[in-house]
Amino acid sequence: MTGSGHNNASLARTDLPSSGSNRSGKAARVGEVAAGDASSNQTVAAPHRIWWRAIVFAMCPLVMLTFARTPSLALESSNAFASSACSSASGTATNRGAADRSTNLPDGCSALFEITRKSILSSKTGAPNIAPFQPLPLDIWPLDRFEHEIRAFEKCDAANPPAPGGTLFVGSSTLTKWTELEQVFRQFRAINRGFGGSTLPEIDHYFFRIVTPYKPSRIVLYAGTNDIGDGHPAQRVYRDFLKFEEDVKTALPNAELYFISMSMPPCRVKFAQQYAEGNTLIQGHCSQSPHLHYIDVTPVMHDSDGKLKKSLFGKDRLHMTKAGYDAWTPIIEAALREPLTQQ
Numbered sequence: 001m002t003g004s005g006h007n008n009a010s011l012a013r014t015d016l017p018s019s020g021s022n023r024s025g026k027a028a029r030v031g032e033v034a035a036g037d038a039s040s041n042q043t044v045a046a047p048h049r050i051w052w053r054a055i056v057f058a059m060c061p062l063v064m065l066t067f068a069r070t071p072s073l074a075l076e077s078s079n080a081f082a083s084s085a086c087s088s089a090s091g092t093a094t095n096r097g098a099a100d101r102s103t104n105l106p107d108g109c110s111a112l113f114e115i116t117r118k119s120i121l122s123s124k125t126g127a128p129n130i131a132p133f134q135p136l137p138l139d140i141w142p143l144d145r146f147e148h149e150i151r152a153f154e155k156c157d158a159a160n161p162p163a164p165g166g167t168l169f170v171g172s173s174t175l176t177k178w179t180e181l182e183q184v185f186r187q188f189r190a191i192n193r194g195f196g197g198s199t200l201p202e203i204d205h206y207f208f209r210i211v212t213p214y215k216p217s218r219i220v221l222y223a224g225t226n227d228i229g230d231g232h233p234a235q236r237v238y239r240d241f242l243k244f245e246e247d248v249k250t251a252l253p254n255a256e257l258y259f260i261s262m263s264m265p266p267c268r269v270k271f272a273q274q275y276a277e278g279n280t281l282i283q284g285h286c287s288q289s290p291h292l293h294y295i296d297v298t299p300v301m302h303d304s305d306g307k308l309k310k311s312l313f314g315k316d317r318l319h320m321t322k323a324g325y326d327a328w329t330p331i332i333e334a335a336l337r338e339p340l341t342q343q
C-alpha cells in the first residue's frame with residue numbers, strides 16, 4: 001500500500017508543472033490549439049459572410065422602394081425637384097430651405113409642386129400614388145428659347161427683305177419642317193416663319209419681330225398643338241389665340257387671319273378631347289368675324305371609320321410626312337382663294 005501510494009504520488013508530482021518553462025510550453029501549446037481553432041473558424045465563417053452579403057444586396061431594392069414610398073422623405077425630394085426645375089427654367093439658382101420652396105416658387109412651379117405633393121400624400125390614405133392629369137402652366141418655359149431662329153430670320157430679311165402684302169405662315173415645327181411651303185404657295189407670295197416647337201405664347205412674344213415687319217395681307221397661323229402637348233387646357237389655348245388676334249387687329253387691321261385646325265398626331269391621342277375642344281372654340285369664334293378664317297384639316301387626317309391615318313406621320317409619330325403635307329395643300333389653297341374671289 002505504501003509503495004503504491006508512493007508511486008501514485010510520484011505520478012502526481014510528475015503531472016504538476018515544476019518550472020516556468022513548463023508553463024510556457026503549455027501556454028504555447030494552448031496558443032497553437034487556439035490558433036488552429038481560429039483558422040478553422042475563419043474557414044467556416046467565410047461562406048456565411050458571403051451569404052449575408054447576398055441577402056443584404058437582395059434587400060437593397062426593397063429598402064429603396066420603402067424609402068421612395070415614405071411620404072415625408074418623398075415630399076422632401078419633390079420639394080428639391082420642384083425648386084431645381086424652376087431654377088433651371090428661370091436661369092437662377094436658389095438655396096431656400098425645403099419649408100420655403102412651396103411658397104416662393106414661380107406660378108408654374110408652384111403648380112408642379114402642388115401636383116407632386118398631392119400625389120405623394122395620397123399614399124397616406126391608401127389611394128393610388130398617381131395623380132390624375134392636370135394641366136400645367138407653360139409659363140415656366142422661357143419665351144425666348146428660340147431666339148437664335150428669330151435672329152436668323154432677321155438676318156435673312158436684312159439681306160433680302162420680302163415685299164409687303166404677301167401671305168405669312170407662322171407657327172410651330174409643322175411649318176418649320178414644311179420646307180417646300182413657299183414654293184407650294186408661291187402664287188400667294190408665301191413667307192414661311194415657322195420656328196422650333198413653338199407655342200402660342202412664344203409666337204405672340206415675337207409678334208413684332210416675325211409678323212408686323214412683313215406687313216402681310218394674310219396671316220396663316222398653325223399653333224396650339226405643342227401647348228396642349230405640354231399640358232395647356234383647351235381654354236388656355238383659346239385665350240392665347242384671342243391674344244394673337246388682338247395683336248393682329250391692332251398692328252395690322254386690314255390683314256386676314258387664318259387658323260389651321262390643330263391636327264392631333266398619333267403620339268398625342270390621349271389629348272384628343274383637348275384638341276377637339278380647342279378647335280371647336282376657335283372655329284366658333286372665327287365664324288363671328290369676316291376677317292377670321294378657320295381651315296379645317298382634321299377630316300383628311302382620318303379614314304372613313306374616323307381613325308387617324310398613321311401613314312401620314314413619320315417615325316416620331318408627331319410630324320407629318322410629305323403625304324400629310326400633300327393632303328393639307330388643296331384645303332389651305334382653297335381657303336386662301338376665297339378672299340381673292342371676294343376682293
